[in-house]
Amino acid sequence: MEIIKTLGEFIIDRQAEYPGATGELSALFASIRFASKVVHREINKAGLADITGAAGEENVQGEQQQKLDVYANEKFKTALAARGVVCGLASEEEEDFVRFEEGKNLDGKYVVLIDPLDGSSNIDVNVSVGTIFSIYRRISPVGTPVTEADFLQKGINQIAAGYIIYGSSTMMVYSAGKDVNGFTYDPTLGVFCLSHPNMKFPHNGSMYSINEGNYIHFPDGVKKYIKYCQEEDEATKRPYTSRYIGSLVSDFHRNLIKGGIYLYPTSSRYPSGKLRLLYECNPMAFLAEAAGGRAISGPGQRILEIDPVELHQRTPFFVGSPAMIETIEKFMSEFGEI
Numbered sequence: 001m002e003i004i005k006t007l008g009e010f011i012i013d014r015q016a017e018y019p020g021a022t023g024e025l026s027a028l029f030a031s032i033r034f035a036s037k038v039v040h041r042e043i044n045k046a047g048l049a050d051i052t053g054a055a056g057e058e059n060v061q062g063e064q065q066q067k068l069d070v071y072a073n074e075k076f077k078t079a080l081a082a083r084g085v086v087c088g089l090a091s092e093e094e095e096d097f098v099r100f101e102e103g104k105n106l107d108g109k110y111v112v113l114i115d116p117l118d119g120s121s122n123i124d125v126n127v128s129v130g131t132i133f134s135i136y137r138r139i140s141p142v143g144t145p146v147t148e149a150d151f152l153q154k155g156i157n158q159i160a161a162g163y164i165i166y167g168s169s170t171m172m173v174y175s176a177g178k179d180v181n182g183f184t185y186d187p188t189l190g191v192f193c194l195s196h197p198n199m200k201f202p203h204n205g206s207m208y209s210i211n212e213g214n215y216i217h218f219p220d221g222v223k224k225y226i227k228y229c230q231e232e233d234e235a236t237k238r239p240y241t242s243r244y245i246g247s248l249v250s251d252f253h254r255n256l257i258k259g260g261i262y263l264y265p266t267s268s269r270y271p272s273g274k275l276r277l278l279y280e281c282n283p284m285a286f287l288a289e290a291a292g293g294r295a296i297s298g299p300g301q302r303i304l305e306i307d308p309v310e311l312h313q314r315t316p317f318f319v320g321s322p323a324m325i326e327t328i329e330k331f332m333s334e335f336g337e338i
């Protein structure tokens with residue numbers, strides 16, 4: 001009988017590779033696993049439970065919060081504060097960062113940044129959504145209250161990052177920097193099982209993901225690239241296929257498996273891009289690079305090297321197969337990126 005490795009076992013095995021590991025990161029992952037199962041359960045019966053629709057509040061992003069945004073935020077916040085290893089959290093749904101000061105949390109070594117529910121516009125229409133998480137070691141002294149500086153670290157400093165996709169099946173995909181592994185949730189057993197070991201971005205692809213509804217507002221370099229994707233050329237498998245789910249996690253996941261590029265450039269509506277550097281772009285860029293892909297905000301501008309200045313800052317975002325990022329870079333250098 002084939003032995004299936006659970007996520008818990010996988011993390012324990014990997015912990016052995018880090019001399020001096022204390023088990024705190026494994027405990028942190030146990031919190032993420034628990035909260036994702038609770039959110040999975042709620043999403044699966046969303047149509048029946050009073051969990052769809054707007055919550056009636058506007059978040060710090062100026063967006064109408066969905067009930068599931070609030071629900072997921074609460075579940076992850078509670079779970080992450082429960083094991084005394086996390087000293088603070090920053091969330092797309094919280095105006096300011098949150099200090100965890102109860103019990104042993106002040107001694108926690110880690111801070112976590114989350115997009116509790118990604119793809120909110122798809123919740124009510126039964127299209128896959130996700131949760132994105134990013135983990136750093138704090139820079140403020142252990143035993144003291146966490147500071148904003150603990151959250152405004154460059155993406156390259158991430159200890160680990162990942163996402164949960166709530167789709168036809170629920171999966172967790174994460175990396176601690178070396179490689180990227182995917183685990184499928186088996187609700188009958190209540191465990192995540194290793195299903196996609198060592199995920200790698202195909203070097204090139206033939207799918208592009210962008211909201212073309214904003215086309216007229218895109219920078220010239222991006223417009224030219226979209227035209228390039230649509231031209232006939234057998235040698236380069238063009239025209240490419242346009243696929244846009246409207247959930248970053250889902251579009252990224254498909255492109256990671258099949259090869260492709262996701263683009264969210266600047267536009268008149270979002271002059272500095274729509275996606276949030278800390279909660280969306282840094283964790284996805286960390287995964288992309290660990291899977292042999294690339295993530296930039298413009299030609300030669302590596303997302304992971306951006307120095308954050310604000311908790312909710314936005315950035316243009318281009319992520320995917322390295323050969324496709326190289327092409328969009330050329331178009332933006334030649335025809336303009338803003």
Ligand SMILES: O=P(O)(O)OC[C@H]1O[C@](O)(COP(=O)(O)O)[C@@H](O)[C@@H]1O
Nearest residue numbers: 115117118119120121211246247248
């Ligand atoms: O509707 P648009 O403007 O194309 O934006 C879709 C993008 O915005 C997002 O929904 C932003 O994430 P949130 O749902 O977490 O706010 C991405 O998941 C998605 O790729």
Ligand SMILES: [Mg+2]
Nearest residue numbers: 115118119280
């Ligand atoms: Mg999001």
Ligand SMILES: [Mg+2]
Nearest residue numbers: 092115117118
């Ligand atoms: Mg969100």
